[in-house]
Amino acid sequence: DQQVKQNSPSLSVQEGRISILNCDYTNSMFDYFLWYKKYPAEGPTFLISISSIKDKNEDGRFTVFLNKSAKHLSLHIVPSQPGDSAVYFCAAGGGADGLTFGKGTHLIIQP
Amino acid sequence: KAGVTQTPRYLIKTRGQQVTLSCSPISGHRSVSWYQQTPGQGLQFLFEYFSETQRNKGNFPGRFSGRQFSNSRSEMNVSTLELGDSALYLCASSHGGIGPREQYFGPGTRLTVT
Numbered sequence: 001d002q003q004v005k006q007n008s009p010s011l012s013v014q015e016g017r018i019s020i021l022n023c024d025y026t027n028s029m030f031d032y033f034l035w036y037k038k039y040p041a042e043g044p045t046f047l048i049s050i051s052s053i054k055d056k057n058e059d060g061r062f063t064v065f066l067n068k069s070a071k072h073l074s075l076h077i078v079p080s081q082p083g084d085s086a087v088y089f090c091a092a093g094g095g096a097d098g099l100t101f102g103k104g105t106h107l108i109i110q111p
Numbered sequence: 112k113a114g115v116t117q118t119p120r121y122l123i124k125t126r127g128q129q130v131t132l133s134c135s136p137i138s139g140h141r142s143v144s145w146y147q148q149t150p151g152q153g154l155q156f157l158f159e160y161f162s163e164t165q166r167n168k169g170n171f172p173g174r175f176s177g178r179q180f181s182n183s184r185s186e187m188n189v190s191t192l193e194l195g196d197s198a199l200y201l202c203a204s205s206h207g208g209i210g211p212r213e214q215y216f217g218p219g220t221r222l223t224v225t
Contacts, residue, residue, distance in 0.1 A: 043219050098156035
């Protein structure tokens with residue numbers, strides 16, 4: 001049973017517009033969430049995290065929103081750039097457990 | 112600061128053999144986690160080591176094992192390899208404290224079992 005779900009396998013966005021990547025989770029014990037970006041043949045690169053006590057965290061062009069009641073989080077990238085084209089993974093963790101990852105969303109930024 | 116390094120980068124083995132993969136964490140990081148990435152299952156947590164002790168374990172058979180040395184370097188071993196073990200094996204390091212633990216990943220070891 002998938003505890004972290006990314007329901008969109010791919011997303012295409014025009015350069016300069018906003019990219020919104022979504023993630024849903026089922027385990028209410030998760031107390032922090034992270035987003036990773038992955039290029040082919042490389043390991044995932046940490047982007048941004050958010051603790052469950054917050055509802056928003058911002059870092060430059062990246063903002064993560066957390067809606068605990070809906071068990072939903074999203075990553076906003078504004079403005080989208082060609083170098084943002086990659087696979088984005090949502091991950092969740094809690095206590096001393098390892099991270100639980102979604103299956104990823106392939107973001108394609110079109111010129 | 113040097114990133115997480117993994118060796119070897121690529122490996123080809125035959126069924127029934129065993130394999131050992133190595134991971135050197137970022138300097139100062141005490142936690143090392145291992146993940147398996149396959150196209151169908153995505154990234155799945157194998158286990159985490161902290162201060163030479165296995166702190167947590169995912170849902171993988173006992174053929175998958177690991178250890179951590181006093182310098183925080185870690186090794187992962189897979190015995191009696193099966194075709195389904197073909198995957199990208201990723202190692203990630205972090206400080207290991209409680210709370211949001213940002214993990215930093217290495218480039219992975221691509222294992223192919225024939």
